[in-house]
Amino acid sequence: MGRAPCCNKNGLKKGPWTPEEDLILTNYINTHGPGNWRTLPKNAGLQRCGKSCRLRWTNYLRPDIKRGRFSFEEEETIIQLHSVLGNKWSAIAARLPGRTDNEIKNYWNTHIRKRLLRMGIDPVTHAPRLDLFDMSSILRSAIGNINPSFLNLQGLLGAQALMNPEFLKLAATATLLSLKNDHNPSNLVSQVEQFNNNAGNCQVQSQVAPNQFQTPTQSNNVNNGFSMAPENSIPSYLGEHTYLNAQQNQVDLLQDPELVHFLNNANQNISYESVLSTPLSTPTPLNSSSTYVNSSTEEERDTYCSDVFKLEIPESLDISDFL
DNA sequence: AAGTCACGCAACCGCTCGCGC
DNA sequence: GGCGCGAGCGGTTGCGTGACT
Structure with a gap:
């Protein structure tokens, strides 16, 4: 099986390329073209194997290579x-x-x-997986500081574009149970149920392209962004049932006076209008920046993802029902 | 300041594929 | 069809560097 490595021959250099070697290789290819990679190093006067030369050229020296951050x-x-x-x-x-x-x-x-x-997404199958979901950070947060001010509804709502509804139920339940621990408002059970229903019944837009947020009136538009075959347009990790209309759901939640009242009372420092600061007329895009909401840096991308799950799960919550 | 650790990336390795003989 | 060879691909390694203690 498999031939012996081409670099095993004595005298052939391995490891990082020097600027001089880069220059020799570049000059040779610019003059003669790559031709036969096996004979190239000898012709160019390089103490490298052809494989190493090809790799160096295709991965680093090629003039059309774009370097820097990925957009x-x-x-x-x-x-x-x-x-x-x-x-x-x-x-x-x-x-x-x-x-x-x-x-x-x-x-x-x-x-x-x-x-x-x-984000709890299997990088191999692109499917949501609760067992991959980083519960540890949530639990640490819950144990360390049960405080309603940690509530991040905006993140939660934004997450609805990404997450399985079961995640939302879990998150909503966890959040409200956390609030209950601190403030013990009346009628909380029905509020949790109401919130869970809202989360679970989010409008599904199975025909909506992933890279273009669409208002209900736009929902018949075809995918006008990513140029792939239609069957490839929706990432499988999102799944058709997780394409939720966040805007619609925001409206639904805002129309729950009990929940609004409860949240406003839970912490005077939190204005429900302010946490839902995303203007309804300018919905959070689900397009090329959908995952990161126009964040521009690696940290911001991560922050967005982590904010999505900035929730607290009290110890009293039995998450086994969701697993 | 020194040591340790974690991370990112360039380069290597083993294997498969395709082609010519 | 079998074999040898070159090219290419995907997985892995190891080094450099920055962050942290």
Whole structure:
């Protein structure tokens, strides 16, 4: 099986390339073209194997390589393509001009994969998985500081575009039970049920493209963003049932006077209008920046994801029902 | 300031694929 | 069809660097 490594021959250098070697390789290819990679190093006067030369050229020296941070659009493209193609990095790279398969692979393994895991999404199947969901941070928060001011409804509502409704039920229940522990308002059970119903009955937009937030009147529009076959347009990790109309659901929640009253009373420092500060007329986009809501930095992307789950689960909550 | 740890990325390795003989 | 070879792909490794103690 498998031939012996081409670099085992004596005298061939391994490891990082020097600027001089880069220059020699670049000059040679610019003059003669790559031609036969196996004979190239000898012709160019490099003490490297052809494989190493090819890798150095294709992954680093090629003039059309785009370096630097991946844009949101590129990142979303990678995620969507990966949901369709799997670890076919070269195929993914073919649709990202200037990016190499190696670069995409590294970026996936070091950034995207971890982020998906934090979001409770299986990076292999792209399906939501409660067992991957980072409950530990939530539990730490719950144990350490049960305080309604930690309530992040805006994040919760934004999360509805991403999360399985079961997550929402869990989060809503956890939040309200946490509030109950502190303030013990009346009629809380019915409020929890009401909130859970709202979360569970969010309007499903199975035909809505993932990269374009659509108001109800726009819901018949076709996907006008990512140029892929329709069957590939919806990332499988979101699933058709998780395409929720966050705007619609915000309205539903705002129309729950008991919940609004309860939340306003729970903490005078929290204005329900302020936590729902996302203007209804400008819904949070579910497009190329949908996951990160126009955040521009890695930290902001993570912050958005973590804010989504900035909830508290009291010890009294039995989450086994959700598992 | 020194040591340790975690992370990101370039490069390597093993394997498969495709082509010519 | 079998074999050898070159090219390419995906997984893995190891080094450099910055953060943290």
